[in-house]
Amino acid sequence: MMKNENDMLNLVLARLSVMPEHIAIRFGDKSEELDKEQLILHVKKQDEIGKRFVRLQMDYIKAAIRGFA
Amino acid sequence: MTKRLLITRPNHDVILSYIHFWNNDVIQLAKDKGFQVKDLEGKQADKEILEEYLEKQQPVLIFLNGHGNSTTICGHDNKPLVDVEQNVKLLKSSIVHALSCNSSEILGEAAVKAGAGAYLGYTLPFSIVTDKSSECKPGKDRLAELFKEPALEAPKNLVKGRTVGEAYAKAKKRYKEAILSFSLSNSPLEAEYIRFALFSNMQAFDLKCNDSDACAW
Numbered sequence: 001m002m003k004n005e006n007d008m009l010n011l012v013l014a015r016l017s018v019m020p021e022h023i024a025i026r027f028g029d030k031s032e033e034l035d036k037e038q039l040i041l042h043v044k045k046q047d048e049i050g051k052r053f054v055r056l057q058m059d060y061i062k063a064a065i066r067g068f069a
Numbered sequence: 070m071t072k073r074l075l076i077t078r079p080n081h082d083v084i085l086s087y088i089h090f091w092n093n094d095v096i097q098l099a100k101d102k103g104f105q106v107k108d109l110e111g112k113q114a115d116k117e118i119l120e121e122y123l124e125k126q127q128p129v130l131i132f133l134n135g136h137g138n139s140t141t142i143c144g145h146d147n148k149p150l151v152d153v154e155q156n157v158k159l160l161k162s163s164i165v166h167a168l169s170c171n172s173s174e175i176l177g178e179a180a181v182k183a184g185a186g187a188y189l190g191y192t193l194p195f196s197i198v199t200d201k202s203s204e205c206k207p208g209k210d211r212l213a214e215l216f217k218e219p220a221l222e223a224p225k226n227l228v229k230g231r232t233v234g235e236a237y238a239k240a241k242k243r244y245k246e247a248i249l250s251f252s253l254s255n256s257p258l259e260a261e262y263i264r265f266a267l268f269s270n271m272q273a274f275d276l277k278c279n280d281s282d283a284c285a286w
Contacts (some may be wrong), residue, residue: 020200020258022211025266027082028195029136029170033083035201058194060268068248068268 012057016040027052041052072285075163076102079114079135079145079151084197088134088168090207091217095132099228104130104205106279114144119151122158129186129285130164132224137169140176141274153179162232164285166224170194173275180277189223189240195273196266198259204253215263219244227281227285237274244271273286 016039024033030049034042042050076096080089089110099106107122109115133151136143137161144150151157153176161184167173173190180188194241203210222243226236251260 015261019262022200023259023262024199024201025262026197026199027170028084028197029138030194031203033199052194056269057265059272060265063268063272064264068245 008054008058009046011061012043012054013040015057016043072102072104072130073107073126074099074130074132075107075109075119075122075126075128076132077114077119077134077142077144078111078149080141081146083199087197087199087207087210087213087217088220091221092134093134095221095224095228098225099130102228102230104228109144112145114150116144116148116150116156119144120156120159121229128163130166130224130227131160131261133165133167133169133172135169137167137172137176139174140173142167142169142172142176151176159185160188162186164227164283165189166227167191168195168220168224173273173277177275177277181279186280187276188275188284189227189233189237189274191273191274193269193273195220196269198262198266212259212263212275215247216267216270219247219267223274228285230237230284232282232284233276233278237276237281241271242277244268244274 019036024035026033078089078092080086098107132140136147140153141149142151157179160180164186165180165188167190173192177188177190197216198212200210200212223236223240226239243269248264251264
């Protein structure tokens with residue numbers, strides 16, 4: 001794995017570590033709810049959901065830096 | 070001339086129950102605007118029922134709510150309702166809004182090629198943030214409710230007679246306003262994840278059409 005990818009994973013995991021416990025994300029194509037613990041597992045495993053979540057997080061972070069312009 | 074709206078809204082799981090509930094507002098607005106509404110809710114969100122209706126009627130607006138993927142939108146129990154290989158041609162001459170995951174890229178493109186006036190949908194999964202203590206209570210979950218208005222902005226504007234281009238632009242603007250409203254210093258603890266899911270939906274929202282001035286009126 002490239003260092004850059006490791007950095008991205010670590011950044012996303014750090015962000016997930018402060019996700020409030022009482023909330024969950026539901027993706028419309030999956031029936032399960034994804035709370036903090038489950039998202040961390042998916043990201044660490046780098047399965048389909050984990051990869052998708054990292055990709056979306058990176059898009060989000062880049063857009064946030066631009067002020068969502 | 071009668072303006073017809075067909076809406077599908079299965080409600081057999083949590084996220085669908087929220088979307089089913091949200092669309093009560095769209096149906097009421099459509100009735101107020103003079104539309105004859107065919108509401109295929111719950112078990113009525115069935116391929117045979119949909120096909121029978123679309124073969125006899127030509128609704129100017131079709132609002133599809135349900136699980137989906139790049140080629141298919143599902144109805145009750147996630148059984149295929151509209152599929153790119155089977156019945157996409159039934160969407161011809163209608164303006165379609167799909168609150169469904171991933172359907173815009175392939176199904177949306179095929180719908181427009183088959184003659185649909187436009188297809189507004191999502192290129193990625195539609196996502197919401199929920200409060201685990203309020204789940205399964207549509208209308209009571211303060212977090213999930215934050216996703217309602219941006220998601221309904223386009224269908225509501227289509228019902229109001231706005232062009233597909235206008236409805237698309239207004240929905241994108243509504244998403245952006247919602248994102249920025251959670252960027253304030255007094256935003257709640259959950260703000261980061263609400264912003265994230267709203268951003269994901271905004272980015273995924275897509276318009277396929279040959280004429281952005283197409284409208285329902």
